[in-house]
Amino acid sequence: MKIAPNSKRSNILSLLDDAYQSRINNLKNSIALAEKAFEISKEISDKECIAKCLSQLSLFHMIIGDFDLSMNMAKEAIENFEELKDEKGIADAKYTIAGALYKTNDFHKGLTYLIDCLATYKKLKDYHNQARVQKSMGTIYEYFGDVKSAMQNYEEAIDSGEKAGDLNLKSNAYNPLSGIYLNQGNIAKAMEVIEESIKLKKETGDTRGLAFALYGRGKIYTKTKQFAEAENDFHNSIKIHEDMGEKLGWAMSHHKLGALYIQMDRLGNAKETLIKALEYSNKNKIILIKFKANFLLHKIAKKENDFELALKYLTQYVEEKESVINDRTAKVIEGYDVISKMQALELDAKAQKEKAEIIEKKKIELDSFFYRISHDLKGPITSMMSLNYIAKIEIKDEAALKFFNEFENQANRLNNILDGLLNLTKMSFNTEATQEIDFKKIIEDCIASYKFLSHYELVEFKIDVDQKIRYKVEWALVNTIIQNLIENGIKYARTENNKPYIFISVKQTSSSIEIKAEDNGIGMDEKTVENIFVMFFRANRKIEGTGLGLHILRRAIERLDGDVRVESEFGKGSTFSITLPK
Template identity: 35%
Template sequence: MLNLIKGSKKESKILLLLEKAHTLRINNLSQSIILAQDALDNSILVNNKSLQAKSYSQLALYNMVIGEMEKATFFSNEAIRIFTDLNDKKGIADAKYSLAGVYYKTNLYHLGFITFIDALKIYKRNDDYYNQSRTEKSLGTIYDYIGDYISALRLYNSAVKNAKKVCDFNLESNAYNAISGILVKKGKLKFAMAFINKSIQLKEKTNDVRGMAYALYGKGKVYFWLNEYENAESFYFKALSIHNEMGEKTGLAMTYTKLGELYYKMGKLALALENAFVGLKIANELNLVMCSIKLNKLVSLIYKSKKEYSLSLEFLERYQKEKDLVMNAQTFKVIENYGMMSRIEVLKNEVKLQKEKEEILEQKNNIEIQEVKMRQEFLSIMSHEIRTPLNAITSIITLLKDEMSEEGEVLLQSLQFASSNLIKIVNDVLDFTKLDSQRSKLEKTPVNLFDLAQKVVGVYEKQAQDKGLQLILHFDIKERGLYYLDETKIVQILNNLISNAIKFTNEGVIELSIKLLKIKKKHDKIIFEVKDTGEGISKNNLKDIFESFSQVKSVLNRNNSGTGLGLAIVKKIIELHGSKIKVKSTLGKGSTFYFKLRADTVAFANEVSEMSPKNLIDLKGKKVLIVEDTLINAALLIKILSKWEMESDHVENGLKALKKVKKKKFDFILMDIHLPEMNGFEVTRLIKTTINLNNNTPILALTADTMLTAQNYEVNYFNGFLWKPFEIDRLRETLGNISL
């Protein structure tokens, strides 16, 4: 049967097949095999090695259960091979568990012992209590075979304990069944009956039909030793019926063995012989060595009772030969490997020590994470507390320009320059901290590189003119000017390089050149270059200029201000792009800073959202809700918005904002992030997801916190971010474009 799975979720459907096969194994094993085979066929079709290995592993387990030992061995080895290639330790352990099951049910149960231990080591390292339980139960069975009942009971009890940890009643039931068997052999029949009854109760609770057959078989054994033969026969028949229905040949061989023993004990020799031969046939087919040893001895005893001594001797010799060649040899090999169980105890201690080491490392990491978090929180607060008043200053300056005399305007320009310089210093410190803590990430959007370059040059044109310098742009990218770039970071690089060039150049020219190096179908290689005719840098100082807080001149007599972080920031941002900043410099002649970037091209110009005044619509009469706890900032916003004839409502916290949006419909909401009682993220989420009049109203975040990024929690609820101190023109353009 092959179901050809189509669509983009093939792997998910294969996993569902395997999950369903696993669920059905307790009452429909043949269907489990069909589903697992389907999963294998489809995982081969999609060439998914991991799913192939999982399918092989399940097929191995199911075929082992029904007695198809050759198939089970093949599937197990295939699973182990692939899981080994994938370095999937858990997968290897699962496949080894199935292979060990084949070994211990045939004449290689010493290999089963070793292979179970290999699997158990992996399960213990991973705290996999489910698989520890089933492996310990199987290992206990091997000890049971060789007569080491103390070790068997220890493992069975551990299996119960681990089953309880994962609340798996089936595993718990299986272990109780095994414990009951040991108690029967030790003659503690009352306790044996109590444990087997508990096993049956759990099987009834889980509806594990296949497992129930083994539990009923176990109860039949207790009745047999209680000499309640009719009850024993009844329970053996119930077990036999389920094994037949499930096609579980191992269970059939075991039950026919017990029926043979029962009828022999009852003196029904013909029935005893009939059942013994049926069991022997299955045992020989499946190479179930323990069953065949018991049955050869039973058949010998039956023939002896029938006074057919030659046949009795024949089967006695078979029994003796098989026992000597297999049982004693296997027992010896298991005893040889007893050291492995000692190593399991060592492993337990190793795992414990490893966990202690991991806990210590985790505590250390937690302390480091806490320190980073505290540093980030401090910077976040510092960013907000410094930039918020700066926002007020710059906004007031802009508003006052319209009302100032010529003399007053000169003073305002000086004030604006000073505040802009202070903003740059704050930005440098905060940006460097983000880059240094490796929190910064590239956030690429379609960018018109020519427009970007023009804007950067425009910002510094007046500053250059004031020093008598020429600032020239050379842009050598004619048709391919649209790229996916992190605009903010590219601007930051160019700002720092041009600002640095102006700072250290007293006469001459500063040139920004942007040229194509290589053109490919989906990306280009671009070189950015900032060249000046300044004082230059000596060879001895070249290695230091990109270090944090580095200034070439002495602090006491330098003529140029700054944090000394500009070039360090440039270096880190360019490294974030996977490139390097380089410099050529000659003392007295000037310097050239350059770097190369790979930039993905934008296929169509319309992918770039142009934010230009020509696109803006009239904002007159638009209603705005301002959520801002700093009253001066709120007052300034109201003043700015009133210039565009917009209507403003103001609330100072999130709770009031939530009440307001239920009563009045707004065209925009301007949301501060740092608010008392409830932060702006949370307020925005509630506005967007609860019943009110503004679920679809655009919300712009207003924040002075540069530590926030596009990856912050609930950021997708916002329609945009405006960083304080924001440019008034930028606010106008943003509102206009959102209205389109």
């Protein structure tokens, strides 16, 4: 029976989940399961599944030390994830590349990838992967010799592991922490931490992780001269690494076992073990173990009075160490350059965020103040206007009426200011449902609503609206923009020896709506243009207004994440160009 594509997709994801879970105790099985999932993914041409399979395979091959194959697979996975816009997928593949880079001594590039990964995982609140990255960053800090930062990252990894509810993530960080305590001479703390790691590894069945924990305890036993216990731990560690196909761990355990045999004065065993480590490291490009093994072989040759062989190993050790240390020093400098840039960016981003939050808070407070004051004053002003209307009916004295008319003008002006402030604050507090915008109808309705203004009958209105526009937002915001453009054009029309016009066009591009309002009115000089969006600014005191219209227009445009540009020349007219993103 043929399996439907959806069933096949479920099968792929199930295989990948099993592969990831079994990586802790059976890497060969993990690779086999991921390869099976990969074949099915290619059969059904599912790009997302192909990318996930490549990402997991690259991780497993990185773990066993097949770094070139791992890097190629990870890069191919990233290409697919980028096309799918899968942030987590990209971060997962970058984590694998980082592992391959720093394990082959390229700390600087590895750190760069890890920083990218950590930013994504923090954004997604993915504590599982945060712990993995923080543990790896701790390892790189150790390479730099920055023990304080290494410990901080290991402790952060433990904290993230607890948040993720994963005991393995915690114990993964315990292993290197124990090594730091050992180097500091705190034997008791080192043993306490490594025993906790071994306990957790056995509880969770993390066989591969157990090998690294046994290696860590073997180092402590070596330090305390408990040689039999140390040898047993190193042998068990090597056996697990061999079964799992873990190249780096195998080489590390052989190097420490060789050092142990030298302390025990078993030079034959030491030589055999270290030659294995050296050959294996040469084959798999494990640079740090190469020069360390050469140094120990030099010590053995000296003890055996084979000075020619001792010189050979010493020369190789010096050449390789010099190369590694010089390269390492350069990468440490580059790495700290990356760290300092990252920290500077984080501090700058934090400062900018705090500043934006303060500004936004003040804006809300100001809007709230305006809204309350405008709302509270609206009632008394309306009552005063009503009383004025009644008084004018009763009063016949012309001198008295003159004062009442002036009172009416000032009351109307104050009422208009209050209306403007209320409209302004409503934009901050009201959220209307979005709807399809009919620009032509809004423009025509706004033009009709201003028939009462002076010069209206003299102005020629020209409209050009792209009828294919599809734009869905809050209707009130678009109406506010169009209304203020038209009102402004009418109020500031130039009528002497001139045929005034207002030309409004609305066009659609692939990414935005472009609104343009052009007139041949009185225009503005450069200084005036700089201030027209300032609240209560009035360019011409002879023309009635509140100084709020263009400020409200700009606020409406900002609410729609848009932009406005103004071109004007005194005595010739103005053009307002507005861009609203779709």
